[in-house]
Amino acid sequence: MLKKALVCSVAIAAALAAGSAFADTKDKKIALSNNYAGNSWRQSMLKSWDKVTKPAVEAGIVAAADPFTTSENQVTEQAAQIQNLILQGYDAIVINAASPDALNGVVKQACDAGIVVVSFDGIVTEPCAYRIAVDFAKMGEVQLDYLNDKMKDGGNLLEIRGLAGVFVDDEISKGIHRGADKYKQFKIAGSVHGDWAQEVAQKAVAGILPSLPEIKAVVTQGGDGYGAAQAFKAAGRPTPLIIMGNRQDELQWWKEQKDANGYETMSVSIAPGVSTLAFWVAQMILDGKKVPQDMTVPFLQIDQANLEANLATTEKGGVANVEYTAEDAAKVVAGN
């Protein structure tokens, strides 16, 4: 008797749930395949994923949203990881990929197994996957647009690049050089690789600085602005306009300078919360909604006016962030 009642109530509960808006994905499992976790941007990205997906799982929107990170940032390791995810029966895999093309084989396998693949930030080129890309070249170009507004006389620039050989580094640098060609008053006097890390950037800038003429501004890729500032200070040079990359330490430094001497700059990067956009896109596809194969997300730009507001919401040691709700994600998809 008790058993019967139990079965009954379960059936009713199931029927009720089936009537809700998320009926079609409540037993679907989504996995995050991430290739690297060793910097503040990736840490924020994983935290955002947890923050948004856990309530979604509790609310029964999806059955699971498990993040997996490989330890060594290796393509082979991530390929093996995705193969495991296929075998474990996930319905969708959200990927931040170690390489744009080296994972195409295993992504194709996933698609063939009927799994929805959504790549973001580090995207994959395999046609069957969805891509949420950032216009990185534009991210480089807006820096020069800003400088052109700010200093009409132009001058020498120092470019800090990211990790050599990575797609993102090439794209941002391409945009920066496109901007420098557009505004002839600027000349890129030197270029170093800062690997998106403050320590590496500090070291590289300190090395090249003695051989450079007066530097008016430093164009960057994010994660390197604070290190550049430290290097200028150590060399006893006047601090130029350094474009920041939304890291909390960079914003904090900017705020201190702003309060002390009215220092002006801007900051631009991608919000790590783009992982949550990818999550909702995967959920929408599983839900049978129509989603374009290729999408771009806007980058997050911080200006003199909204610095304090952004700094206040940025976690200590983190990166200025935007997390997406299901509605936000639907808007981004509709806008593409």
Place this chain on the structure above:
Amino acid sequence: MTNIWNRLRHEPWIWSFLAAIGVWLATIAYTGGQGAGEILTAALSFATFSIIVGLGQMMVITTGPGNVDLSIPATITLAGVVAMKVMDTDSARLLLGIGAALGASFLVGVFNYGLIRLLRIPPIIATLSSSFLVLSTAISYGRGIRIKPPLPLDSFATMRILGIPLAAVFVLVLSIVLAIVIKRTLYGRAVVAIGQNPRAAWLAGINVNRTRFMTYVLSALLAGVCGILLSGFSGGAALNMGEEFLLASIAVVVIGGTSVAGGRASVPGIWGAALFMYLLVTMLNTFGASAGVRLIMTGVIIITVIVLAGGETQSK
């Protein structure tokens, strides 16, 4: 003069110094003499960190073939994160923070040798796998939070006297002490003896296991010192602060003329090689070489220096 040269050119470490001077001259020739002194100051500041970990790696490599410490980058990060978090920008907690960071590094060293000795895992695998554990500990303990160093540590790491970084002087003293330890103490001689032939060393009554254990602990402690200084120097600890020291710690040992097969250490070579590595990147950056060209040149020049240094010892 020729006498001095004849003696010097048989020293395995001389080539790293010649290479460092060579690239420095090439750089200032290109800039027309501008910034010659500043480049040297910057080189000394940054080489300091490679030298500290290089010394530890040198001791490990000297204990014989197969011995290498790949957990150095993770230990640097752990020590930096622990130091910054325990100090919490409070100068009064400076010593406490240093103690905690060195304590954590000590445990890493003990753990490394535990894996090697008790579980009989080859050092290269043991230290690599322990570095994953160490880095994960640092990540979960630090949560990526960048805490500023307290003022005394900051000034110690960045202060310069007549263009010479104070930290470099500290590391010079450390290097001299280590050189004396290698030449004059029982422990130092045991390390060299084990590297030349562990069985002979054992038959001669040297406690091989204890010596190796002390060496792995020493390497971890030096990585810890590097982590503390580096976080003072660059305004806080970051999760990827140790990354570049994996290759650097091994490269400075090899270029500096320490035998990769073990049994021969060279402290001055570490200095020459660390300065050379930094000046080389500076030179190629100054020339405006693209990343591809820079990597190729770095590889070619490093191989040249190693061949030159190695060729000399063989002809001896």
